[in-house]
Amino acid sequence: MSLNIILVIGVILSIGFHFIGVYANAKKTIWLMLVIMWAGSFSIAMNEVKPSAYDEVKKIKGQFEDTDKLIQDAGTEMSLYDFLLIKKSYIKNNPKK
16 A cells, blocks of 8 residues: 555545544544644654564665665665665565566
8 A cells, every 4th residue: 555545544534533523522632633643653654663674675685776776765774664665666676476
């Protein structure tokens, strides 16, 4: 699932929760919950990956030029989002038969 689809689903859910809050007359509570939900989502996406992910990236490195560029752009402290981009690029270049 791409990041764009996840963001669209998140926005739709946020709008839905907003209307539930308006109906239940709890707008402030719902908006506080939405802010916490989005902040948590961004925090998780920007966390550094586990050491086992670096081992997997070492196996991928050197096979495809565009994947290597993503690995180089990610740097030494790779976020979860960077890792997912690298994996997506590798899978796109190396489809299973």
